[in-house]
Amino acid sequence: MTRVADLLGAGRTFSFEFFPPKDDATQLSLGRTIAELEPLQPSFVSVTYGAGGTTRERTRNVVNWVAKETAITPMAHLTCQGHVRTEIADILDGYQAAGVENIMALGGDPPADLADRGPSDYRYASDLVAEVAATGAFSIGVAAHPEVHPASPDRAADRRHLAAKLAAADFAVTQFFFEVRHYVDLVNELADLDVTKPVLPGIMPITNAKQIARMARLSGAELPAWVVEAVERYDDPADVRRVGVELASKLCSDLLEAGAPGLHFYTMNRSTATREIYANLGLASLRVS
Template sequence: MPRIDQLLAAGTTYSFEFFPPQTDAGERKLRNTLNELEPLGPSFVSVTYGAGGSTRERTHRIVVDMLERTTMTPMAHLTAVCHTRDELAAILARYRDAGVQNILALRGDAPQDVHPFWELERAVDLVELAREVGGGSFAVGVAAHPEGHPLSPDLAMDRRHLAAKLRVADFGVTQFFFAVESYLAMVEEVAAHGCDTPIVPGVMPVTNVRQIERFAQLSGAAFPVALADRLHAVEDRPDEVRRIGVEVATELCQRLLDAGAPGLHFYTLNSSTATREIYANLGLPALA
């Protein structure tokens, strides 16, 4: 199975992200989405990890199933919150033994209604643990926030922490954003700290106005007022919302590619339609 750092070294990557469903119906929907997106030949696909390990087994099962039953290269998310070091080491060992070679190492946000703890306090610590457990077999990525992590006291400190994290990782993947300038400024500011680790921009096409506003608030991403007004004017027409969302995301993706971004990472929300439309608009050939 290819490592993501090797894929990035070889050229531009195109990747998709999914979350573990909580119901049987959700799993059926995800499988349909995977069947619809697999022919596009994504460079890799990622599967998120629920707060506090709430989807631990589902995430593992989906990742291993992708590895064994599809042509897609999976990346497993893993968060340190509410896990001991030994628990995290055991999870990483299971992935290693199953042949999974790509991990996204995250500190993780505090889950609701649970008192959080971090035995590994920083994402850097989880990256180092993955190196130790994997014996060099894992390509390890970390998260980046173009507009700064919502818990960072200021952007300057955010960039220092991000650069330190990226130096020990193989690549970064960003939270979604809407302004290409935010991404380009982040890359430039991290480079000023002597770090040139590739950072793949994350793109989330708007298909539900209220949902994306909530996601933006939680992640610290700025939701442009002009775009919000445009979407709210048609929010009772889902097809029109998706059309605008696809149009805006396509423009963002093209500008990112033109600016030399190392790839595009699509947040699919377990649905294929918007992602396939953007892919077609960009004229991207299937990589399979």
């Protein structure tokens, strides 16, 4: 197994994110997606974690399957919502036993159903980062919000909080965004705080206009007018998807030119858009050479 920090130290990384399947049918679909993306030789893949730990077992099963059955390096998401320290210790012990060396430590969202909300020994993601770092067994990633976390009181506080997380973590992965300036500003603002650890931009190609608008509202990302106009020119979903891939490809190209240490693709458990962006950037031939 390989630590993401070491991969980033060796050069640019290209990585994919999945969410755990809810049933056997979506499990098979995810397996096909991973098989379709594996030839691109991703540096690593990450698996998300449901609100309040509601997908704990499914996340663990996917991560362990990737570690055992593929040549891909996995990273497990872990949140502090609804967890006590003994539970986190058990989860980390299990990942160590399975040879998993990478954890994405997040604050996470509470479950929508109050009945599913368990006790928590953690208040902030930084508390969980410290807990994982104390084991010395994992490379640790944290989340970054280029356009500021929706719960942050202001931009300066958001950047100070991120800098504090990165003092103990190895790298950050951003929420998705649509304009390269947001990423460049984030990196420069961290540099002003003497933080130079790698920040991987998260890429979410538009394949469904309604879905991306809803997710942008939840994450605090701005949906620029020019993006809306580009998408709304078309009624055919295939055209919307094509434009979305073109816009994402241009963003990726600009980010790499701006010096981004890699790209992290939010795949939504489908491979086609990511494979098309790879082809547009000429990455497919580089990854398999």
